[in-house]
Amino acid sequence: MIQPVLLWTDALIFVLLVVVLVFAWVARGREHLRAPWREVVRSRIAVASLVVLGVYTVTGLLDSVHYRKALPTQDGQQETQYSGDVLSLLDTLLGPLRTQEEKTYSAPFATQLYAKETVSGPDGTQTRMFPRLKYGGAHLSDPASQKGADIARRSALALAEAVAVLLLLYGLLGLRLARKWRRSWRAAMGTIASGKAEVPWRTALLTLAVFVLLITLMINLSAAYHVLGTDKVGQDVLYQTIKSIRTGLVIGTLTTLVMLPFAVFLGMMAGYFRGWVDDVIQYLYTTLNSIPGVLLIAAAVLMMQVYMANHPELFETMAERADLRLLFLCLILGITSWTGLCRLLRGETLKLRELDYVQAADAFGVSKSSILLRHLLPNLMHLVMIAVVIDFSGLVLAEAVLSYVGVGVDPTTQSWGNMINRARLEMAREPMVWWSLLAAFSFMFVLVLAANLFSDAVRDAFDPRLRAQR
Amino acid sequence: MFAYIIRRALYAIPILVGVNLLTFVLFFVVNSPDDVARMHLGMKRVTPEAIEKWKEEHGYSRPLLYNADASGTGKLTETIFYDKSVRLFAFDFGSSDAGRDIGEDISQRMWPSLAIALPTLLIGLLVNISFSMLLAFFRGTYLDLSGVMLCVVLMSISGLFYIIGGQYLFSKLLHLVPVSGYEPGLQAWRFILLPVVIGVFSGIGSSSRWYRTIFLEEINRDYVRTARAKGLPEVRLLFRHVLKNALVPILTGIVVVLPLLFMGSLIMESFFGIPGLGSYTIEAIQTQDFAIVRAMVFLGSVLYILGLLLTDISYTLVDPRIRLS
Numbered sequence: 155m156i157q158p159v160l161l162w163t164d165a166l167i168f169v170l171l172v173v174v175l176v177f178a179w180v181a182r183g184r185e186h187l188r189a190p191w192r193e194v195v196r197s198r199i200a201v202a203s204l205v206v207l208g209v210y211t212v213t214g215l216l217d218s219v220h221y222r223k224a225l226p227t228q229d230g231q232q233e234t235q236y237s238g239d240v241l242s243l244l245d246t247l248l249g250p251l252r253t254q255e256e257k258t259y260s261a262p263f264a265t266q267l268y269a270k271e272t273v274s275g276p277d278g279t280q281t282r283m284f285p286r287l288k289y290g291g292a293h294l295s296d297p298a299s300q301k302g303a304d305i306a307r308r309s310a311l312a313l314a315e316a317v318a319v320l321l322l323l324y325g326l327l328g329l330r331l332a333r334k335w336r337r338s339w340r341a342a343m344g345t346i347a348s349g350k351a352e353v354p355w356r357t358a359l360l361t362l363a364v365f366v367l368l369i370t371l372m373i374n375l376s377a378a379y380h381v382l383g384t385d386k387v388g389q390d391v392l393y394q395t396i397k398s399i400r401t402g403l404v405i406g407t408l409t410t411l412v413m414l415p416f417a418v419f420l421g422m423m424a425g426y427f428r429g430w431v432d433d434v435i436q437y438l439y440t441t442l443n444s445i446p447g448v449l450l451i452a453a454a455v456l457m458m459q460v461y462m463a464n465h466p467e468l469f470e471t472m473a474e475r476a477d478l479r480l481l482f483l484c485l486i487l488g489i490t491s492w493t494g495l496c497r498l499l500r501g502e503t504l505k506l507r508e509l510d511y512v513q514a515a516d517a518f519g520v521s522k523s524s525i526l527l528r529h530l531l532p533n534l535m536h537l538v539m540i541a542v543v544i545d546f547s548g549l550v551l552a553e554a555v556l557s558y559v560g561v562g563v564d565p566t567t568q569s570w571g572n573m574i575n576r577a578r579l580e581m582a583r584e585p586m587v588w589w590s591l592l593a594a595f596s597f598m599f600v601l602v603l604a605a606n607l608f609s610d611a612v613r614d615a616f617d618p619r620l621r622a623q624r
Numbered sequence: 625m626f627a628y629i630i631r632r633a634l635y636a637i638p639i640l641v642g643v644n645l646l647t648f649v650l651f652f653v654v655n656s657p658d659d660v661a662r663m664h665l666g667m668k669r670v671t672p673e674a675i676e677k678w679k680e681e682h683g684y685s686r687p688l689l690y691n692a693d694a695s696g697t698g699k700l701t702e703t704i705f706y707d708k709s710v711r712l713f714a715f716d717f718g719s720s721d722a723g724r725d726i727g728e729d730i731s732q733r734m735w736p737s738l739a740i741a742l743p744t745l746l747i748g749l750l751v752n753i754s755f756s757m758l759l760a761f762f763r764g765t766y767l768d769l770s771g772v773m774l775c776v777v778l779m780s781i782s783g784l785f786y787i788i789g790g791q792y793l794f795s796k797l798l799h800l801v802p803v804s805g806y807e808p809g810l811q812a813w814r815f816i817l818l819p820v821v822i823g824v825f826s827g828i829g830s831s832s833r834w835y836r837t838i839f840l841e842e843i844n845r846d847y848v849r850t851a852r853a854k855g856l857p858e859v860r861l862l863f864r865h866v867l868k869n870a871l872v873p874i875l876t877g878i879v880v881v882l883p884l885l886f887m888g889s890l891i892m893e894s895f896f897g898i899p900g901l902g903s904y905t906i907e908a909i910q911t912q913d914f915a916i917v918r919a920m921v922f923l924g925s926v927l928y929i930l931g932l933l934l935t936d937i938s939y940t941l942v943d944p945r946i947r948l949s
Contacts (some may be wrong), residue, residue: 441642444932446924448890452909453650453917460655460663469878554782555891572785581792595785603780603800610776 155224161286187410200611206604240473254289256388347403376598397568412488417495455561657684684809737888744823756835762896778829804897
């Protein structure tokens with residue numbers, strides 16, 4: 155028996171997903187909305203980064219379906235009690251990764267702990283040695299001689315699986331495109347492989363191939379080893395980094411969701427109505443903008459901490475508390491970051507309102523609200539779109555810095571910032587513990603790089619000024 | 625010109641009032657001083673007397689906005705708002721929750737901050753301009769393309785990585801500079817060197833890419849084409865004409881951050897143990913010393929507004945076409 159749990163950020167993520175899907179559905183039928191996107195997916199770099207972002211998003215979405223497991227019923231107990239641990243679908247999929255905890259640090263692919271311990275033998279003698287791990291390589295009788303062969307065998311199996319999955323995907327894609335292009339399956343497959351299709355499907359498949367291989371490797375190897383080692387309390391580092399994906403995505407997307415209404419509404423109002431409305435809104439964003447960002451965020455988060463410490467009754471489980479803190483962080487980041495886009499939209503509205511078509515609508519007696527919504531808003535959307543994708547990568551990076559400063563997500567939330575923060579002192583250890591840092595930095599790097607490359611492609615396609623240059 | 629500066633300075637006053645009100649609301653209305661006291665005392669040994677005592681010691685015992693017990697102007701001045709917020713306008717920061725004089729701390733700690741931030745800015749400017757000019761010179765070639773890709777990659781790496789990696793490489797492995805610490809006077813260069821190098825390096829990605837677009841915009845202008853048509857060599861063209869004109873947006877963009885250099889960098893200073901204002905702020909955040917955070921928020925806004933003012937003035941200085949209206 156399970157009890158579904160809907161955390162606040164989960165709900166908002168799914169709302170966002172629905173909004174994106176609705177937008178995609180609407181855009182399908184309208185040529186002027188489709189055209190820039192078609193240009194985006196023609197670029198090979200954009201398609202490759204889209205695949206990367208897609209893999210991260212799916213992981214994040216799987217991690218956003220939460221539930222609580224029922225505890226075994228005691229005798230004479232009528233009601234089922236639910237465990238305090240809130241799990242997600244991803245936790246279930248990752249299975250052994252979450253539960254196989256060691257005692258303390260162990261290096262990637264290690265079979266022994268990283269530190270010497272005193273172990274007392276059966277005859278009472280005490281020896282200093284590296285004890286074997288509980289799970290990492292536990293099936294090997296003599297790790298030193300068998301480990302290499304075992305890893306090679308498992309990797310070969312993973313490679314075979316990955317090739318099988320890819321051939322299947324390739325075939326299915328061929329079928330789908332053969333139907334669309336009204337050509338034979340064989341011809342469609344050839345076009346994909348030659349890389350001459352309008353959408354660079356070959357690039358997409360190759361990027362996906364990397365991820366499929368990584369995932370099959372992970373499945374095969376992590377059943378028996380800690381691929382990225384374990385941290386101080388013996389938790390698998392790979393598990394932590396994968397769980398951190400959701401936090402990064404939530405901060406990158408929900409912040410924008412919070413920021414957009416402020417920026418769009420106020421920016422348009424200021425630009426269209428001018429006069430005192432403009433003065434008030436300009437005053438508002440100049441004031442907010444003049445406080446250095448990190449300090450304003452720090453001040454707001456500190457105050458939120460005081461509030462949460464004084465009202466512990468509001469949160470039922472630890473997960474809910476951590477989740478609300480994450481949501482508050484998004485709110486605060488959103489409130490501090492809408493000023494830039496607002497100023498941009500104000501300027502653009504000022505320009506647009508003088509154009510003939512808006513003047514004509516005004517002369518025909520079209521109401522102000524419908525001028526704003528029907529005539530101005532659609533012509534501002536490209537700025538909004540560009541701002542959203544550009545802000546995303548900055549926010550993911552900001553999370554790490556804020557968590558380091560101590561004003562980021564809750565310490566119990568898995569996030570790259572928290573991992574780096576915890577691992578920072580481990581660099582000073584002898585011998586050094588490097589794998590937590592490396593894992594967090596590389597997962598973050600891949601996401602941010604993909605987001606940056608994608609945002610470049612989006613900006614090139616949407617910005618009319620850049621379009622005119624070509 | 626003088627009247628313009630005065631007018632701009634007067635315009636800053638309502639913004640400062642706004643910042644002040646905002647911090648007041650954030651620090652005293654969202655959570656009452658009672659809540660803050662409870663937080664500082666810890667959850668266990670909280671009695672109403674202990675809270676009153678804590679508030680008395682730290683000067684939070686007065687009413688927030690209106691003191692009905694006082695007489696005359698005291699009704700307004702003997703309040704937390706007057707004590708803690710209005711006084712900031714006179715740069716009277718009061719004492720921190722730990723009992724130290726904040727104004728004194730700031731005046732001591734801003735010099736180490738400046739010692740790191742100023743060289744980082746200047747060297748960074750030099751490196752970024754040279755690099756982006758190189759890219760602009762080889763525009764459209766594979767060198768340019770790989771340079772831009774390099775910029776995107778450098779941009780995508782977390783700033784924390786540069787610090788942690790740099791510290792590990794140069795201090796722990798190569799033992800070139802001390803890991804962290806600071807020493808006033810001329811000996812400081814050993815401690816400053818690594819933070820400056822890392823600061824410059826972590827800024828290359830985004831700045832160079834931005835400067836490159838500025839250079840390209842300038843290169844595509846008519847006067848450049850004319851000069852080229854008249855037979856000016858490309859290198860001379862770039863240094864004589866393009867650089868001079870491209871520096872206008874670059875330098876005026878820098879002016880706004882000049883006053884903020886005093887505030888230092890939060891992360892850099894705390895990693896390298898530099899006793900500047902950045903690490904001061906971080907320590908205050910981590911020990912939840914709200915008085916210091918409040919003072920830094922106000923100081924930061926004052927410096928930023930000063931930066932805006934300087935930007936406006938520098939625009940009018942470098943570009944005579946801009947009217948002082």
